[in-house]
Amino acid sequence: MIKALHMSNFKSLVQFRLPLPKFTVLIGMNGSGKTTILQAFDFVSQLMEGKVEQWLTSRSWSIGDLASKFSSSTNINGGVVYEWGGETLFWLQSLNRKEMACLTESVSVYKNKNYDTDIFKVKDRHYKIDDKESVPVTFTYQGSLLSQLRDSELTPPLKGLRDALKKIRSLELLSPHLMRQRTRDSTTDIGVGGERLSSFLHSFKGSSKGELLEILRKFYPRVVDFKTSPTKGGWKRLSITEDFDGKYVESEVRHINDGLLRVLALIAQTKTDKSLLLFDEVENGVNPEIVEKLVEILVNATQQIVVTTHSPMILNYLEDDIARHSVMFVYKNPKGITRVRPFFSISGIGEKLEVMGAGEAFVDTDLVDLTKRCVALDEAEEFAQRAKIGKTKA
Numbered sequence: 001m002i003k004a005l006h007m008s009n010f011k012s013l014v015q016f017r018l019p020l021p022k023f024t025v026l027i028g029m030n031g032s033g034k035t036t037i038l039q040a041f042d043f044v045s046q047l048m049e050g051k052v053e054q055w056l057t058s059r060s061w062s063i064g065d066l067a068s069k070f071s072s073s074t075n076i077n078g079g080v081v082y083e084w085g086g087e088t089l090f091w092l093q094s095l096n097r098k099e100m101a102c103l104t105e106s107v108s109v110y111k112n113k114n115y116d117t118d119i120f121k122v123k124d125r126h127y128k129i130d131d132k133e134s135v136p137v138t139f140t141y142q143g144s145l146l147s148q149l150r151d152s153e154l155t156p157p158l159k160g161l162r163d164a165l166k167k168i169r170s171l172e173l174l175s176p177h178l179m180r181q182r183t184r185d186s187t188t189d190i191g192v193g194g195e196r197l198s199s200f201l202h203s204f205k206g207s208s209k210g211e212l213l214e215i216l217r218k219f220y221p222r223v224v225d226f227k228t229s230p231t232k233g234g235w236k237r238l239s240i241t242e243d244f245d246g247k248y249v250e251s252e253v254r255h256i257n258d259g260l261l262r263v264l265a266l267i268a269q270t271k272t273d274k275s276l277l278l279f280d281e282v283e284n285g286v287n288p289e290i291v292e293k294l295v296e297i298l299v300n301a302t303q304q305i306v307v308t309t310h311s312p313m314i315l316n317y318l319e320d321d322i323a324r325h326s327v328m329f330v331y332k333n334p335k336g337i338t339r340v341r342p343f344f345s346i347s348g349i350g351e352k353l354e355v356m357g358a359g360e361a362f363v364d365t366d367l368v369d370l371t372k373r374c375v376a377l378d379e380a381e382e383f384a385q386r387a388k389i390g391k392t393k394a
Contacts, residue, residue: 002164002276002304003088004081009071010043011036012338019342021325023299025315026308026340028330029367033338034308037330038172038278041306044080045168047093050147052100058192059173063097070337084160090115091161093144100142107158120146120158129155164275172280172308174265176258182235188272194265198238198253201268202228208271215267215297219290220260224248258285263294270301282307283314292317312359323358324350331371333378341374 002020007013012033018024026034043066046055056063066076079092088110093102105122108115119130122145126134141148146162154162171190179194190200204212216223222242227250229237238253240260253261262285269277282298283291295317298305307314315323327343344350344361349370352361 006079007040008077009068009073014337024306032330042170047143048165050143052142167275169274170278198236276304279307283311312362316357316359
C-alpha cells in the first residue's frame with residue numbers, strides 16, 4: 001500500500017507531500033492543483049514503466065511542460081513511501097529532464113526511526129542492490145532503472161515496489177466521446193481517455209463478466225448484458241442490452257448515455273489488478289441518485305482510490321471516521337505552490353462533523369478564507385522549523 005507521495009519541481013508541486021489512506025478525496029478551489037496531483041501519480045507510474053516519452057506524447061506534452069515555474073531546480077524530484085511485507089520502503093528519484101532518466105535513485109528501508117538502510121541505489125552511472133557489488137549502467141533508458149532490470153535481478157521488496165507503482169491507473173482523462181470509439185487490438189487497459197473501452201470489456205469473460213454485470217445493475221437495473229462483438233477488420237463493437245417490460249432492446253455504444261458508460265468504465269477498473277486508481281471529478285455525468293452507490297463501491301474497492309470532487313454529495317456519503325482521514329484540502333499559497341492539509345484536522349472544521357455531514361461541512365466552509373488560514377499555518381510551521389534548526393546549530 002502506498003502511504004505517501006513526495007514531489008518537487010513537477011508543475012505547481014514543490015516540496016509537496018501527500019499522505020495517502022486507502023480512500024482519498026481531494027477538494028479545493030478550481031486551479032488549486034487537484035488534477036496536477038493525479039498527474040503526478042501517473043507520472044510516477046510511467047517512471048516505473050520506463051515510457052516517459054510515450055506518456056508525454058499521449059498527453060500532447062513536452063518534458064518542459066512538467067517543470068515547475070516556481071523552482072530553480074532543473075530535475076524533477078519525487079518519491080513514494082510504500083508498505084511491503086511489514087516493511088516501510090522509501091523510493092526516491094531525481095529525473096534528469098534532458099535524458100528523461102532517473103540518474104539518481106534509491107530505495108531505503110525504515111529502521112530505527114530512520115530510512116538508513118539502502119536496498120537499491122543509482123549514482124554516477126552505477127547501481128547497487130543490497131550489499132552486492134556496484135554494477136555499471138551501460139545502456140540508455142527512460143524513467144526508473146528499476147523498469148529496465150529483470151525480475152531475477154530484483155529482490156522481492158524491489159519487485160513489489162516496482163510492480164505496485166506500475167499498476168497505478170489514471171482515469172482523469174475519461175471522455176464519453178472516446179469511450180464510444182470502436183477498437184481493434186485486444187487489451188487489458190482502457191486507454192488514456194477510455195478509447196479502448198470496447199477491447200478492455202472484451203477481456204471480461206465468465207464469472208468476471210457476471211460480477212461486473214451484477215454491480216452495473218445496481219446502478220441501472222434494466223441492463224441485462226453488455227456485448228463486445230467483432231466486426232470486419234477485427235474491430236470490436238460494444239453494445240448494451242436492456243429489459244423494458246420483458247422486451248430486450250440492444251443499443252450500440254454510440255446511443256448509450258454518458259453516465260452509464262462512465263459508471264461501467266469506473267467499476268470495471270475496480271475489478272482489475274491495479275494497485276491505485278485515480279478519478280478526476282468522479283461525479284461528472286452521473287445522476288445524483290446513483291452517486292451514493294458509486295461512493296460505496298469505490299470506498300470498498302480492493303484498490304487504493306484517489307478522487308477529486310467539487311460535489312458535497314460525494315462527501316456526504318462518507319462515514320464520519322472515513323471522512324476525517326480521507327478528505328484532503330488542496331490549496332495554493334501566494335507563490336503559486338500547491339499545498340495540502342487533511343480537511344477535518346484544521347481547527348474549526350473537524351468540530352463540524354459533530355453536528356453535520358462531511359458534505360455539509362464542506363458547503364459551510366469559506367474556501368477562500370480557509371486558504372488564507374492554511375497559508376498562515378504553513379508560514380508558522382516553517383518559522384518554527386527554522387528556529388529549531390537554528391537552535392540545533394547553536
